[in-house]
Amino acid sequence: MADRTGAADPLCRTYAVSDSTYGLSRAELQDVYRALCVTRAAEERLELLQKQGHVSGGVYRCLGQEAGAVGAAFALRRRTDGTGDMLCHTIRGAGALFLFGGELIDYFRQYMAKGTSPTRGREANVHWFDFDKGFVGPVSPLGTMIEIMAGMTLSFRLRGEDRIGMVFYGDGASSTGAWHEGLNFAAVQRCPMILMVENNQWAFSTPTHKNTRVSSFTEKGPGYGIGAESVDGTDVLAVFDAVRRAATRVRAGEGTRMVELRYFRRKGHAQHDPHPQDYVDPDLIRAWEKKDPLDLYRARMLENGWASEEELVAIERETFDECREAAEAAITEPYPDGPDAVTDVYTDQTTPHPWTRADRPDPTLA
Ligand SMILES: Cc1ncc(C[n+]2csc(CCOP(=O)(O)OP(=O)(O)O)c2C)c(N)n1
Ligand SMILES: [Mg+2]
Incomplete structure (x- = not known):
């Protein structure tokens, strides 16, 4: 029987008795900063790799959104033995992926489509999964991740497992048909999951007001019988607190x-956008730069004595070095062998699956 407390699990760190606000200890508060710094440093490294021609596919930055993924994932139970909570992050959710045990080296391998990457070069960026660690990666058709997490968390409920799921999606994704259907299913089935709306005010070049008439995405929840809360996504501890509150209610069976x-x-939407952000008012970007989640949290840590300047600099240096080393190691690794492209793609063709056309009953004989 797996250890449900996770005490022995490397992702479930044991901290000293909490001595700080939000019930977090000094060590935990510093780990939150570390997670923010890793996210920022990994993406900055990625941009560099892309300019050097190492990246296969796009780079989609989460600059200004780091606190959302980090604060939310920090509030969940993270394990490595398949007994923890489950995460379905988006392309901008690397912070949550790292907290769930996604390795930096795998992250860079994926972006470079290396043969050593978790998907052996078949899929790009953060599109990989690890069920033991509890992340399932994004799914490209927008809105459909809700259905996937609804199915997973329904199985938790039916089996009586003490686990919940978290799915991220953007403001644009919440205007798809799949989103509404998935939400309704999750609500009706009381699926133990938390929906995280990343309202970053853009879907490609479409501003939110051209995508929806509601002023807050929380207005969409009650229409389906789902309780919702809105939070400043640049404030990592506010996010942590809101998600922890939500998680407590979901675990208690509220759905x-x-x-x-x-x-x-x-x-921009992606680093390869042909005219990055020419549709965005530069003053708006400058205004949001003042609300940088790392700067805000750093200042708060110093103000409250949660870390000294030296401790913060050490965290920044360590995370920078970790990203550089992981990226440099991944660069030296091989691309997949050509013949490997067809392994795990075709069946042996001799044992047809029961749902293949050949096996279907002939409707005219019914
Ligand atoms: C069903 C579907 N339609 C269109 C796309 C193409 N597409 C990929 S990302 C994106 C914009 C997503 O915006 P949002 O959901 O707000 O997420 P953000 O990029 O802001 O994080 C679109 C239209 C897609 N992947 N799936
Ligand atoms: Mg968006």
């Missing part, structure tokens, strides 16, 4: 809940 993260996409 699905929604948390909206309010922030701003400070970069």
Whole structure:
């Protein structure tokens, strides 16, 4: 029987008795900063790799949104033995992925489509999964991740497992048909999951007001019988607190809940956009730069004595070095062998699956 407390699990760190606000200890508060710094440093390294021609596919930055993924994932139970909570992050959710045990080296391998990457070069960026660690990665058709997490968390409820799921999606994704269907299913089935709306005010070049008439995405929850809360997504501890509150209610059997993260996409949709952000008012970008989640949290840590300047600099240096080393190691690794492209793609063709056309009953004989 797996250890449900996770005490022995490397992802479930044991901290000293809490001595700080939000019930977090000094060590935990510093780990939150570390997670923010890793996210920022990894993406900055990635941008560099892309300019050097190492990246296969796009780079989609979460600049200004780091606190959303980090604060939310920090509030969940993270394990490595398949007994913890489950995460379905988006392309901008690397912070949550790292907290769930996604390795930096795998992250860079994925972006470089290396043969050593978790998907052996078949899929790009954060599109990989690890069920033991509890992350399932994003799914490209927008809105459909809700259905996937609804199915997973329904199985938790039916089996009586003490686990919950968290799924992230953007403001744009919440205008798809799949989103509404998934939400309704999750609500009706009381799926133990938290929906995290990343309201970064843009879907590609479409501003939120051209995508929806509601002023807050929390207004969409109650229409389906789902309780919702909106939070400043640049404030990592506010996010942590809101998600922890939601998680407590979901674990208690109240069913699905929604948390909206309010922030701003400070970069273009992707780094390869032909005219990056020419549709965004530069003053708006400058205004949101003042609400940088790392700067805000750093200042708060110093102000409250949660860390000294030296401790913060050490965290910044360590995370920078970790990212550089992981990226440099990944660069030296091989691309997949050509013949490997067809392994795990085709069946042996001799044992047809029961749902193949050949096996279907002939409707005219019914
Ligand atoms: C069903 C579907 N339609 C269109 C796309 C193409 N597409 C990929 S990302 C994106 C914008 C997503 O915006 P949002 O959901 O707000 O997330 P953000 O990029 O802001 O994080 C679109 C339209 C897609 N992947 N799936
Ligand atoms: Mg968006």
